Every structure is written in structure tokens, then in C-alpha cells.
Amino acid sequence: MKMKAMSMTFNQKGDDDYFIRLLSYLRSQFRETIVEMVPYRKSVILIRTEKGSYMLKGFHTNKRLRLQEAFTSTLRKEGFLKTYLFVHPEIKEPLFFEGTYFGCMEYITPNKIPFSFQSQKNRQEGLELLEQFHQVTSSFESRYRTLIPKGAIIEKWRDRGKTFTSNISTLKYFISDKILEEMIGWAKWSLSGMDNNRSLYLNEPFCILHGDVAHHNFLRDANGVLNLIDFDLISIGPACLDYLQYANRILPSLDWSFERLARYSQYEELLKKKAFVYALAYPADIFREWNRLIREGSYRDHQKYKQIMELTIGQFYSRKKFIEGLKVITN
Known part of the structure; x- marks a missing residue:
């Protein structure tokens, strides 16, 4: 074996x-x-x-x-x-x-070069594949409404934020009070704006959402064809929820630039909608990874610790500047 x-x-x-x-x-x-x-x-x-x-x-x-x-x-x-x-x-x-x-x-034989969001070609191709997925699933989502959950992002993120805040005494060993306060402030501002503009999440056409658009769920095969895999987290909702998660995944590779994100056609209309812009400020990735790290108690895993500190501290000032720009746009 x-x-x-x-x-x-x-x-x-x-x-x-x-x-x-x-x-x-x-x-x-x-x-x-x-x-x-x-x-x-x-x-x-x-x-x-x-x-x-x-x-x-x-x-x-x-x-x-x-x-x-x-x-x-x-x-x-x-x-x-x-x-x-x-x-x-x-x-x-x-x-x-x-x-x-x-x-x-x-078994899909993988390409020798793995898919990564660091490549402009990959980011664009991943978005196009996700768009195709939404177009197809919008034609049959009604058949799955009783089988899979409805995507409720505001409630999901509110619960995630509560868990993060409940871990504050442990988090203070790793993150300064000032940065913790700033991140929790981002979350409150984001959720408040999403709540006040929630019609985007209720009135947009529904499809089946992938729910986990991480780089490892885009698999390029040996012939160069890009595939979408792993549908464990599918739900019913507007396509913007997957695009929101995708934006959160690619923004570090775009140096947290609103302008560079706006160049993708899939975001052209979404970035004109306040609910979506407010949602971009929510530190969903930071909260998710810290909540998992604390739940699993895996602080001694050097690789995990290094990755989460880069996410939290290494990108902090770039993310802060990005969110300050979002606040200007929504005023």
C-alpha cells in the first residue's frame, strides 16, 4: 500500500x-x-x-x-x-x-501545474466556470429546494462573529487588542450594512450555490480542462453569495484592490450594489480560521499558525485600507 x-x-x-x-x-x-x-x-x-x-x-x-x-x-x-x-x-x-x-x-487525473488564485488566467477561468455552474443550476434549483438548505449569509456570519468574540480571551494571546477591536468593528459595520440592504439576498434569482470556492475545489485535468469539484456545501441562493466568497479568496492576490476586482465582468454590476460592497468588508476568512484553530486546539501546528498569522496580521493594513475605501463608496 x-x-x-x-x-x-x-x-x-x-x-x-x-x-x-x-x-x-x-x-x-x-x-x-x-x-x-x-x-x-x-x-x-x-x-x-x-x-x-x-x-x-x-x-x-x-x-x-x-x-x-x-x-x-x-x-x-x-x-x-x-x-x-x-x-x-x-x-x-x-x-x-x-x-x-x-x-x-x-478519477480526474490532475495537471502537473496545480490551480492557484495567484494566476490572473486562473482567476478569470475560475470565475467563468463558476458562472457556467450557476447558469446550469438555476435551471433545476427548484427540484432541490426540499433537499438542501437555503443560503443565509447574514445569519451564518453573525454566528461566526459571535463565536470569534467568545474566543476573545484566547485570541488576545496572539493578536493585539487594537487589531482585534478593529476586526470586530469591520464585522459590525459590514453586517449592519448587509442587514439594511438585504433585498439583494432575497430578490435576486436563485441557483444552487457551490458554497466552498476555495482554490482546491478547482481542478485542472491533465488535458488542461478546468473542473469544479466537491459539492458538500451546496445550498440554494443568489449567485452573488458564491461571487462574494470568490472575491474574498482572490483579493489577497489582487493586493486588496477594489479597482482590480472591478475589472472582472462578473463583478461589474455587483460592485454597484451596497449590500455586496458592505459584505466585502466582513473578515469571514479570519473568523473562520481562528474559530477552527481554537476549536481543534492546533496552535502547535507551525504551518497552520504561520498561515493564520499571515492572514490576520500580514494582510491587516492592506485590508484596512481596502475597507476604508468601501466606507467611502457606501456613504
Whole structure:
């Protein structure tokens, strides 16, 4: 069994034991002979057999697995081809191992050059792919309204801010009082403006939102085609919610420039709407990462700590200048 380096979130010895047991189980279920197993995470595993390659993905419930199978199938039928399908190789029974249901997906061979938001070409292509995704899902979102949640960004961010504030005594060990006060002030100003202009989030046409437009969910294949993957966080709502998250992801690569963001056609109209401009000020990424770090207690992970401090302190003054510009625009 070929093992890749696993995330430090897990106990290494325990992981080895788990994957040895899992491999034994999979060999008993697959009619095809397994020749290689490469774990990426505990619930994402590459399986190579004599006949082909598959990605196994784990789900806590069979219901969630079936929803993902149905959604990706609908995407493909409605014309969105740049993603994976769930497949059904010859196995003896549905895959269920130690409390996890495993779905089997097509393996997309990745390009030698990984997708990154640091590239202008990638940022533009990612936006265009996301736009295609929204166009296709807007045609069938009504079928999924009873199956997936509605995107409620104001409520979600208000809860995230409350958790961040409740962690203030721990945060003070890492971040100065002045910077903490400033960031909490950004959040309050942003939410207040979003609340007062919430019609954008209620009256815009709905589609199915991806919900996690991080760089690792854009996968360029070996032929250079860009794919959108991982639909675990799909919800119903206006496309602007995905564009908002995408903006938050690419702004560091744009040196926190409103002008550079406005050059993308997908943002041309959105940046004229106050609700969207107010939302750009919310430090959703900072709050999310600190809340996770404290919840998991992973302060001693040097790599994680370095990344979160760069996000919080390294970009602080660029972000502050950007938000001051947003305040001028909304006045």
C-alpha cells in the first residue's frame, strides 16, 4: 500500500492502522483487484485497480451520499460536464466501513501545474466556470429546494462573529487588542450594512450555490480542462453569495484592490450594489480560521499558525485600507 503524508490533524499511528483495515475491507468488496491505495485524507482515497482508477469519498450518512450522487448526475444531464460523476464498479455490496459510507467517483487525473488564485488566467477561468455552474443550476434549483438548505449569509456570519468574540480571551494571546477591536468593528459595520440592504439576498434569482470556492475545489485535468469539484456545501441562493466568497479568496492576490476586482465582468454590476460592497468588508476568512484553530486546539501546528498569522496580521493594513475605501463608496 502506498501511503502519502497525512494531515497532522490525525494521529499517524492510528491512521496507519485504519487504512490497513480499510484496504483489507475494500479488497474483500471489489471484484476488481486493487493494486494501489493512496489516502489524501481519512475520507478521500484514491484506489487503483487493474481496470481503472477511482476516488473514494466518505460520508457520515447514506442520505448525504445519495444526494451527492443525484446532484452530480443532474449537473451532467443538464449540461455541466466539467466535474466528476459517481460510478459503480463491480462491488459485492454498498461500501460501509466503520461508520462511514463511501461513494466511488471518477478519477480526474490532475495537471502537473496545480490551480492557484495567484494566476490572473486562473482567476478569470475560475470565475467563468463558476458562472457556467450557476447558469446550469438555476435551471433545476427548484427540484432541490426540499433537499438542501437555503443560503443565509447574514445569519451564518453573525454566528461566526459571535463565536470569534467568545474566543476573545484566547485570541488576545496572539493578536493585539487594537487589531482585534478593529476586526470586530469591520464585522459590525459590514453586517449592519448587509442587514439594511438585504433585498439583494432575497430578490435576486436563485441557483444552487457551490458554497466552498476555495482554490482546491478547482481542478485542472491533465488535458488542461478546468473542473469544479466537491459539492458538500451546496445550498440554494443568489449567485452573488458564491461571487462574494470568490472575491474574498482572490483579493489577497489582487493586493486588496477594489479597482482590480472591478475589472472582472462578473463583478461589474455587483460592485454597484451596497449590500455586496458592505459584505466585502466582513473578515469571514479570519473568523473562520481562528474559530477552527481554537476549536481543534492546533496552535502547535507551525504551518497552520504561520498561515493564520499571515492572514490576520500580514494582510491587516492592506485590508484596512481596502475597507476604508468601501466606507467611502457606501456613504
